[in-house]
Amino acid sequence: MTSSPDIERIKGRPVTVIGFMGSGKSTVGRLLADKLQREFVDLDELLEQEQHATVAELFVTLGEDGFRRAESELLKRALSAGPRVLAAGGGAPCFFDNLDQMLAQSVVVGLHTDVEQILERVGAGAGRPLLAGVQDKRAEVERLLAKRAPFYERAHLTVETSGRAPSQVVTAILGGLDTP
Numbered sequence: 001m002t003s004s005p006d007i008e009r010i011k012g013r014p015v016t017v018i019g020f021m022g023s024g025k026s027t028v029g030r031l032l033a034d035k036l037q038r039e040f041v042d043l044d045e046l047l048e049q050e051q052h053a054t055v056a057e058l059f060v061t062l063g064e065d066g067f068r069r070a071e072s073e074l075l076k077r078a079l080s081a082g083p084r085v086l087a088a089g090g091g092a093p094c095f096f097d098n099l100d101q102m103l104a105q106s107v108v109v110g111l112h113t114d115v116e117q118i119l120e121r122v123g124a125g126a127g128r129p130l131l132a133g134v135q136d137k138r139a140e141v142e143r144l145l146a147k148r149a150p151f152y153e154r155a156h157l158t159v160e161t162s163g164r165a166p167s168q169v170v171t172a173i174l175g176g177l178d179t180p
C-alpha cells in the first residue's frame with residue numbers, strides 16, 4: 001500500500017476507483033460505497049445508460065477516440081456531482097487530463113492485480129472491445145499494463161487485489177484511508 005490520504009482528504013470528496021480491466025473496480029467500489037454510506041456510480045454503466053448503447057457498441061459507432069471523449073466528459077461531470085464512490089473504466093485515467101482531474105477533485109484508489117488474475121477474470125473478453133478479438137490476450141494485457149502503469153501508480157492509495165476477496169480489499173482501502 002502506498003501513501004495514506006487522511007480523513008480530512010476524503011471528507012466531502014468523491015472516491016475514484018481506478019485499475020486495469022478485471023481488477024474488480026465495480027465490485028470493490030460498490031462494497032466501499034456501502035461501507036462509507038455513499039452512492040456508488042459505475043461510470044461505464046452510466047455512459048451506457050446515457051448513450052443507450054453498450055461500451056462495445058460505442059467503440060464501433062464512435063471509435064475509440066469518440067468513446068474516450070465521451071468517457072472524459074462524463075468523468076468530469078461525475079467528479080463535480082458530490083462525494084460519491086466512482087468506478088472508472090480501466091483506460092479512463094490514461095487519457096487527456098482525466099487523471100489530473102481525478103487527483104485534484106477526489107481521493108483516487110488504485111487496484112493492483114497480477115496478470116494471471118486479470119486473464120482469469122476477463123476470460124474471452126466479452127464486452128471488452130480492447131481484448132475481445134485479441135488472439136494473444138496475455139501479450140496484449142502485458143503491453144497495455146506496461147503503458148498504463150505510470151498512470152495507475154499515481155493513485156493516492158494503491159491496494160493489491162490478487163488473491164484477496166473484495167471484502168478484504170475494502171478493509172485494506174478503509175485502513176489506508178484512515179476512516180473512523
Ligand code: S3P
Nearest residue numbers: 020021044055089090091128129
Ligand atoms: C477499457 C476498460 C473497460 C471499458 C472499455 C475500455 C480500457 O472498463 O471502459 O472497454 O481501456 O481498459 P473496465 O475496466 O470496467 O472493464
